[in-house]
Amino acid sequence: MSSREPGPVTPFQTAVRTLLGELDPEPGREGLLDxxxxxxxxxxxxxxxxxxxxxxxxGDALFEAETDEMVLVKDIEIYSLCEHHLAPFFGKAHVAYIPSGKIVGLSKLARVVDVFARRLQVQERLTMQVAHAIQDVLQPRGVGVVIEAQHLCMMMRGVEKQNSRxxxxxxxGLFRKDERTRTEFLQLVRGG
Ligand SMILES: [Zn+2]
Structure with a gap:
């Protein structure tokens, strides 16, 4: 018995209640009440x-800077939801750019990844959205984004897919056009 006053039930909660009824033979049991x-x-x-x-x-964290060397933030943790199954996918993002007069606070790159990861996603679109957002705001000479992720919709359902990434x-920009930039970026991403 729960003494909690049930709050106003939202459409979202009503939908989850329906889902529980479809999945569990005893949807009214204590553990599922809340x-x-x-x-x-x-x-x-x-x-x-x-x-x-x-x-x-x-935009809140842009600084003037003369450098035109690559800036790379590796191993940004990502957690997102696959829009096809509402199952999590998770892994790492590697984000790089080559400045053109402006740099951005490094923690902001991770926050941009979160802005797009915390949506219903497919990994391909997430990767593009992060890259284009940085391109649009920072107007750098180039942007490179690599995301490696494991998808629970594959791992939980498939046989022998547990380790697939x-x-x-x-x-x-330069990451696409200039072979040396691209190679440098990919080597940095792969290297330990
Ligand atoms: Zn999926």
């Missing part, structure tokens, strides 16, 4: 990137 509210709270968090503007995230990349 599940619709918890699931809504969790999913609102997983998807809060829709409410964030990458221009604001980056999906790698996607998006290369813009």
């Amino acid at each position: 599940t619709p509210r918890r699931v809504e709270k969790a999913f609102r968090f997983y998807c809060d990137g829709y409410h964030k503007d990458p221009k604001k995230v980056i 999906t790698v996607t990349s998006c290369l813009l």
